[in-house]
Amino acid sequence: MLCALLVGMLCGVIGVYIVMRGMSYIGHGLSHAIFGGAVVSSLMSINFFIGASVWGFISAVLINLATKKKTIGADAAIGIITTASFALGIAIISKFKTFTRGFDAALFGNVLGITNADLIAVIFVTLFAFIIVLVFYKQLLFATFDYDVAKYYGVPVIWIDVIFSMTLAATIVVSMQVLGVTLIAAAVVIPAVVSRLLTNNFLHMLIFSTIIGGFCGLFGIYLSYYLDIASGASVVLFSSLLFIIALLYSTYKGRITRTINIRKNKFHL
Amino acid sequence: MLYQSQNSLSEILIQFDSVSGGYEGEMTLNNINLIIKKGEFIGMLGPSGSGKTTLLKSVLGDIRIYSGEIIINGKDEYKNELNIGYVPQLETIDWNFPITVRQLIEMGMIRTSKYFPWIKKEGKLAVEAISNRLGLEELMNRQIRELSGGQQQRTFLGRALVSNPDVLILDEPTSGVDIRTKEEIMAILNSLNHQGVTILMTTHEINSVASQLPRVICLKNSIIADGSPNEIFTEENFYATYGATVKTIEHDGSKFVIEML
Numbered sequence: 001m002l003c004a005l006l007v008g009m010l011c012g013v014i015g016v017y018i019v020m021r022g023m024s025y026i027g028h029g030l031s032h033a034i035f036g037g038a039v040v041s042s043l044m045s046i047n048f049f050i051g052a053s054v055w056g057f058i059s060a061v062l063i064n065l066a067t068k069k070k071t072i073g074a075d076a077a078i079g080i081i082t083t084a085s086f087a088l089g090i091a092i093i094s095k096f097k098t099f100t101r102g103f104d105a106a107l108f109g110n111v112l113g114i115t116n117a118d119l120i121a122v123i124f125v126t127l128f129a130f131i132i133v134l135v136f137y138k139q140l141l142f143a144t145f146d147y148d149v150a151k152y153y154g155v156p157v158i159w160i161d162v163i164f165s166m167t168l169a170a171t172i173v174v175s176m177q178v179l180g181v182t183l184i185a186a187a188v189v190i191p192a193v194v195s196r197l198l199t200n201n202f203l204h205m206l207i208f209s210t211i212i213g214g215f216c217g218l219f220g221i222y223l224s225y226y227l228d229i230a231s232g233a234s235v236v237l238f239s240s241l242l243f244i245i246a247l248l249y250s251t252y253k254g255r256i257t258r259t260i261n262i263r264k265n266k267f268h269l
Numbered sequence: 270m271l272y273q274s275q276n277s278l279s280e281i282l283i284q285f286d287s288v289s290g291g292y293e294g295e296m297t298l299n300n301i302n303l304i305i306k307k308g309e310f311i312g313m314l315g316p317s318g319s320g321k322t323t324l325l326k327s328v329l330g331d332i333r334i335y336s337g338e339i340i341i342n343g344k345d346e347y348k349n350e351l352n353i354g355y356v357p358q359l360e361t362i363d364w365n366f367p368i369t370v371r372q373l374i375e376m377g378m379i380r381t382s383k384y385f386p387w388i389k390k391e392g393k394l395a396v397e398a399i400s401n402r403l404g405l406e407e408l409m410n411r412q413i414r415e416l417s418g419g420q421q422q423r424t425f426l427g428r429a430l431v432s433n434p435d436v437l438i439l440d441e442p443t444s445g446v447d448i449r450t451k452e453e454i455m456a457i458l459n460s461l462n463h464q465g466v467t468i469l470m471t472t473h474e475i476n477s478v479a480s481q482l483p484r485v486i487c488l489k490n491s492i493i494a495d496g497s498p499n500e501i502f503t504e505e506n507f508y509a510t511y512g513a514t515v516k517t518i519e520h521d522g523s524k525f526v527i528e529m530l
Contacts (some may be wrong), residue, residue, distance in 0.1 A: 137386040145368060145376075196367065229364060
């Protein structure tokens with residue numbers, strides 16, 4: 001439960017930067033890329049966390065570099081780099097059949113397969129991510145809002161990219177066991193989108209997204225247990241339900257605000 | 270209204286010595302020789318792709334220089350300690366980003382309080398001071414997308430000015446705004462220039478903006494003309510810059526251009 005709560009909070013806070021940078025697809029792509037790294041590290045008998053994290057970090061940096069090239073769109077860059085990495089993982093599995101971690105769990109998540117080492121890794125990465133967000137709050141905000149201009153104001157955008165890529169890769173690596181490769185993207189994106197629908201304040205968005213992510217992680221796991229379905233699927237389904245509610249609420253609120261404005265204008269006329 | 274630069278123009282702030290450069294493998298600027306003195310108010314004219322934005326970015330150290338050198342405040346460009354405020358083209362801004370006027374202006378203080386996640390007290394005071402100076406005090410908690418064109422431009426000016434820069438660089442500050450807002454923006458820039466801020470800006474508007482400035486540079490990858498509008502607004506210079514035929518007329522001491530379509 002603690003693991004699901006932390007993974008939800010972690011994905012929630014990182015997701016805000018992903019969504020606001022317009023790179024929602026990166027979570028999906030990077031989780032697939034990391035799957036390739038996990039398989040390669042298994043083949044080479046390297047520790048899963050180290051191998052997958054290094055692979056994920058390199059992929060994230062490559063994606064960031066490729067997206068800066070204006071001639072390639074972000075979606076195309078993510079698609080090429082990550083699918084190639086995923087394909088490599090599949091090719092190695094089909095050839096050597098060496099992947100020791102549950103294949104289904106890696107793809108769809110299985111919270112019951114979590115070891116003490118997994119939990120320690122989740123705690124460590126969550127603490128690391130929150131420290132990074134707190135310490136580099138201003139720099140991350142500026143680089144997310146206006147990357148090209150941030151460097152003229154003294155924001156070390158390349159280092160901020162490196163640190164963020166590291167945090168993102170680590171987030172996806174430790175979330176893989178709970179959420180699964182195929183479902184991480186939704187867990188990263190949905191809490192951030194829901195919080196965006198609820199607030200117009202970036203700091204509040206970070207706080208809401210963290211709470212919503214943690215809430216979805218916790219209740220998703222409850223659902224997974226009672227309905228006997230894959231943990232990743234239940235977390236994402238529960239998040240999606242919250243998204244629909246938030247969408248309806250914001251549409252209704254928007255209509256009310258518009259009506260009030262029209263009445264105010266009529267009154268002034 | 271013809272704007273005048275502030276009086277003392279002796280100290281050289283930025284010097285381009287035969288600079289050729291651009292982005293990856295692309296030579297956008299060709300043999301640029303230019304001196305910008307402290308307190309000047311300069312506008313750059315030229316067609317799209319003529320290197321106006323590249324020249325601005327070369328001052329910010331963001332282009333590759335293939336030959337020549339840029340000396341800023343007496344030092345090599347990459348070692349310069351000049352405090353530069355930059356206002357980008359507003360068309361490039363994500364207006365749906367959840368950010369208030371206050372948060373945006375506070376971004377300009379990032380150099381002075383970079384080791385803290387929050388803005389220090391002096392920074393907050395500077396933000397208050399600049400918002401009052403630009404008439405933004407009532408709008409500080411508003412989202413940037415809720416502002417009018419002039420208010421948006423003033424907010425971005427606030428971000429550039431809050432750290433008290435030596436030079437203000439603006440990329441097409443009057444693009445896409447109505448006549449009244451344009452007038453408002455130009456009046457603010459003129460007032461800032463008279464308070465000692467050196468201003469370098471690009472514009473596409475020859476009659477409503479460039480003709481009012483004390484110094485204009487016509488650029489088409491290299492400098493075609495450099496001087497006051499009355500000196501350089503000639504049919505030959507505009508043909509060399511734009512490849513278009515224009516007529517120039519004089520009215521109330523200023524020179525204007527008529528397009529010959």
